[in-house]
Amino acid sequence: MARGIKDKVAVIGMGCTKFGEWWDKSPSDLMVEAAYEAYESAGIDPKQIDACWLGTLSSGNAGVFLSGALKLDYVPVSRIENFCASGSEAFRNACYAVASGACDVAMAIGVEKLKDSGYSGLTNTGSGDTDGTEPNISAPGSFALLAPAYFHKYGVDPETGKEVLSRIAMKNHANGAKNPRAQYRKAVTMEACKTSPLVASPLGVMDCSGVSDGSAAAIIVRAEDAHKYTDKPMYVKALSIASGPGDGQFDPEFDFTTITENVRAAKMAYEEAGITHPREQISMAEVHDCFTPTELVIYEDLGFSPRGQAWKDVMEGFFDLDGKLPVNPDGGLKSFGHPIGASGLRMLFEMWLQLRGEAGPRQIKNPKIGLTHNLGGRPWKCVAFVGVVGSELG
Amino acid sequence: MARGIKDKVAVIGMGCTKFGEWWDKSPSDLMVEAAYEAYESAGIDPKQIDACWLGTLSSGNAGVFLSGALKLDYVPVSRIENFCASGSEAFRNACYAVASGACDVAMAIGVEKLKDSGYSGLTNTGSGDTDGTEPNISAPGSFALLAPAYFHKYGVDPETGKEVLSRIAMKNHANGAKNPRAQYRKAVTMEACKTSPLVASPLGVMDCSGVSDGSAAAIIVRAEDAHKYTDKPMYVKALSIASGPGDGQFDPEFDFTTITENVRAAKMAYEEAGITHPREQISMAEVHDCFTPTELVIYEDLGFSPRGQAWKDVMEGFFDLDGKLPVNPDGGLKSFGHPIGASGLRMLFEMWLQLRGEAGPRQIKNPKIGLTHNLGGRPWKCVAFVGVVGSELG
Numbered sequence: 001m002a003r004g005i006k007d008k009v010a011v012i013g014m015g016c017t018k019f020g021e022w023w024d025k026s027p028s029d030l031m032v033e034a035a036y037e038a039y040e041s042a043g044i045d046p047k048q049i050d051a052c053w054l055g056t057l058s059s060g061n062a063g064v065f066l067s068g069a070l071k072l073d074y075v076p077v078s079r080i081e082n083f084c085a086s087g088s089e090a091f092r093n094a095c096y097a098v099a100s101g102a103c104d105v106a107m108a109i110g111v112e113k114l115k116d117s118g119y120s121g122l123t124n125t126g127s128g129d130t131d132g133t134e135p136n137i138s139a140p141g142s143f144a145l146l147a148p149a150y151f152h153k154y155g156v157d158p159e160t161g162k163e164v165l166s167r168i169a170m171k172n173h174a175n176g177a178k179n180p181r182a183q184y185r186k187a188v189t190m191e192a193c194k195t196s197p198l199v200a201s202p203l204g205v206m207d208c209s210g211v212s213d214g215s216a217a218a219i220i221v222r223a224e225d226a227h228k229y230t231d232k233p234m235y236v237k238a239l240s241i242a243s244g245p246g247d248g249q250f251d252p253e254f255d256f257t258t259i260t261e262n263v264r265a266a267k268m269a270y271e272e273a274g275i276t277h278p279r280e281q282i283s284m285a286e287v288h289d290c291f292t293p294t295e296l297v298i299y300e301d302l303g304f305s306p307r308g309q310a311w312k313d314v315m316e317g318f319f320d321l322d323g324k325l326p327v328n329p330d331g332g333l334k335s336f337g338h339p340i341g342a343s344g345l346r347m348l349f350e351m352w353l354q355l356r357g358e359a360g361p362r363q364i365k366n367p368k369i370g371l372t373h374n375l376g377g378r379p380w381k382c383v384a385f386v387g388v389v390g391s392e393l394g
Numbered sequence: 395m396a397r398g399i400k401d402k403v404a405v406i407g408m409g410c411t412k413f414g415e416w417w418d419k420s421p422s423d424l425m426v427e428a429a430y431e432a433y434e435s436a437g438i439d440p441k442q443i444d445a446c447w448l449g450t451l452s453s454g455n456a457g458v459f460l461s462g463a464l465k466l467d468y469v470p471v472s473r474i475e476n477f478c479a480s481g482s483e484a485f486r487n488a489c490y491a492v493a494s495g496a497c498d499v500a501m502a503i504g505v506e507k508l509k510d511s512g513y514s515g516l517t518n519t520g521s522g523d524t525d526g527t528e529p530n531i532s533a534p535g536s537f538a539l540l541a542p543a544y545f546h547k548y549g550v551d552p553e554t555g556k557e558v559l560s561r562i563a564m565k566n567h568a569n570g571a572k573n574p575r576a577q578y579r580k581a582v583t584m585e586a587c588k589t590s591p592l593v594a595s596p597l598g599v600m601d602c603s604g605v606s607d608g609s610a611a612a613i614i615v616r617a618e619d620a621h622k623y624t625d626k627p628m629y630v631k632a633l634s635i636a637s638g639p640g641d642g643q644f645d646p647e648f649d650f651t652t653i654t655e656n657v658r659a660a661k662m663a664y665e666e667a668g669i670t671h672p673r674e675q676i677s678m679a680e681v682h683d684c685f686t687p688t689e690l691v692i693y694e695d696l697g698f699s700p701r702g703q704a705w706k707d708v709m710e711g712f713f714d715l716d717g718k719l720p721v722n723p724d725g726g727l728k729s730f731g732h733p734i735g736a737s738g739l740r741m742l743f744e745m746w747l748q749l750r751g752e753a754g755p756r757q758i759k760n761p762k763i764g765l766t767h768n769l770g771g772r773p774w775k776c777v778a779f780v781g782v783v784g785s786e787l788g
Contacts, residue, residue: 063637074658076635100493241470243457
């Protein structure tokens with residue numbers, strides 16, 4: 001028996017709030033908005049939901065946080081937390097439950113309300129260790145280390161390097177400018193990116209994703225049931241997570257030009273989905289651009305670019321909306337925003353729109369296979385998720 | 395297709411630390427101990443583990459907390475949190491993943507280290523709501539409300555009522571006294587129970603479970619693969635969770651003699667397992683005796699006793715180790731201890747020993763079907779888990 005759940009389950013409806021600063025809405029309000037859009041999209045009544053999976057880092061505890069908000073009386077709800085990959089993990093576990101036969105109609109939902117939590121992104125939120133060995137470093141500070149390491153290894157001078165990073169930010173903002181749900185809905189210039197205030201050298205504000213409130217949800221059924229609900233289901237081809245052991249921080253070989261968890265998660269997902277040439281076979285991707293150099297490294301870790309070539313692909317527009325492999329067509333974390341538990345499902349929401357031809361001015365021509373990549377933790381110790389979805393069985 | 399995973403997966407090995415005060419051990423130390431006992435029990439090498447599920451309320455975040463501790467390099471790890479039912483939920487999600495075909499060998503592990511966390515059990519840990527509607531009440535205070543409500547409804551005078559509660563504590567301590575892994579390994583007298591210092595009237599110290607450190611783990615494979623690993627696998631017959639919407643606190647009909655989530659979770663589990671007469675069909679159970687009146691109400695919620703009769707069953711020894719339906723043969727939360735994320739898997743560990751005939755002086759005669767029940771939250775808003783396991787297929 002081949003390991004995996006390829007083509008066993010399908011998404012039949014999705015919802016996603018506008019991401020942004022929602023001072024006047026609670027996490028419950030945001031979940032209600034995302035869930036009811038998903039119900040309507042799937043054409044189902046809330047009473048048809050058999051079980052739920054909730055992804056959130058810190059906006060609520062346990063299943064009652066969701067069942068209370070949505071008045072899903074006594075429906076099973078599991079809360080999943082896996083740092084910034086919590087939303088993808090809610091989806092992964094919901095898919096497994098449906099594929100196992102444990103439930104017929106499942107909902108995966110992610111939520112985070114960060115703006116009034118006091119979270120700035122600049123404190124050391126650590127990676128869960130209690131043994132005191134974790135370096136005391138902020139999120140931008142840790143991901144900033146990727147940039148000079150990459151530039152040095154591949155002979156990119158610092159000025160060109162800053163332009164490469166800026167091109168990534170510009171691409172994501174140009175895409176987000178076309179997206180009515182994005183938090184920062186405006187295109188930005190090279191000059192604005194290159195001169196934005198430094199956060200952690202060489203990263204400026206324009207290299208960093210936002211701090212956001214939002215929620216996104218997906219309704220999942222077995223693949224053979226999908227056409228009862230919709231003409232255009234989104235089939236799940238592969239789901240994988242790699243959880244880092246944290247040796248990187250002590251490993252003298254770790255050179256900060258790769259995130260090993262990405263490579264491992266992609267390898268597992270590609271095996272499950274039967275993908276041998278990701279650069280050619282994948283139509284589009286949503287990846288975890290928490291900071292611009294993260295997106296640069298992800299291109300190579302996921303096999304979208306050969307090692308050392310991603311920076312050239314960026315400059316040549318390979319990942320632009322009209323490029324060969326559009327990445328973050330919805331604006332990504334950078335422009336759409338990053339309410340932690342919701343981000344993984346927000347990525348899937350864009351796949352849903354694109355695969356159905358409903359992405360409006362962002363629509364990619366005839367996409368068949370989409371990939372989502374969600375990351376939680378630090379470059380040397382993290383959880384990486386890779387999901388592959390498609391518009392057709394097989 | 396019948397909904398559920400009956401007989402699709404099996405447990406092939408388990409481990410469990412002694413529960414207690416482990417001031418000199420970290421959560422990682424405890425997980426290593428439980429996991430390596432489970433590996434040895436299953437006869438597997440750690441490298442055979444395809445994926446893990448980690449249940450903990452507050453002892454660690456995300457998958458890296460486990461993959462780092464166990465040096466499970468890049469293996470998928472999902473952290474599940476569902477209040478005090480986190481360990482059972484780790485097991486449930488791991489079982490679904492195996493049943494779906496996503497992995498061949500999975501580990502579910504739970505851990506909590508409470509003694510040095512400052513957790514006393516007496517603060518209001520709430521139920522995850524951020525909207526300010528949750529009553530500000532401690533855990534013993536909220537579960538204490540069950541006792542007078544039950545006694546009043548069924549005409550039990552307060553003195554007899556206190557004896558009923560004391561009998562439950564005495565039973566669990568008598569069982570735990572036979573268990574080398576129990577935290578409070580001693581039998582207690584009726585007098586000691588009736589006169590123990592008040593915590594929340596009518597509950598004394600002897601009506602309350604402990605604050606503990608510990609870890610427990612299970613190795614899960616598909617049922618058809620189980621005999622490759624062991625002659626005596628434990629088959630999973632049903633797994634269910636009911637997550638309360640929290641209407642109870644505002645519901646004038648809610649009379650505190652039942653926990654609706656228990657009833658709903660049991661109904662789903664019994665349907666999945668094909669159990670129609672739990673009082674007769676179930677050989678033994680481990681239930682969530684966080685406080686003595688909780689265990690009393692659970693007997694009726696799970697159908698072990700008709701409504702209003704559980705207190706008589708208690709006095710007649712129905713649930714004693716040598717009774718018709720032994721409950722908490724390992725000592726339960728009361729005597730074995732309650733390291734939150736580990737408790738659900740600790741219950742399964744006792745089922746594992748009992749079904750294999752390895753429970754030593756606690757051994758129940760020829761058990762076939764065991765039930766575990768794990769609860770998180772408050773009587774009016776909680777998550778209830780019911781799992782059914784058996785020694786044979788069918």
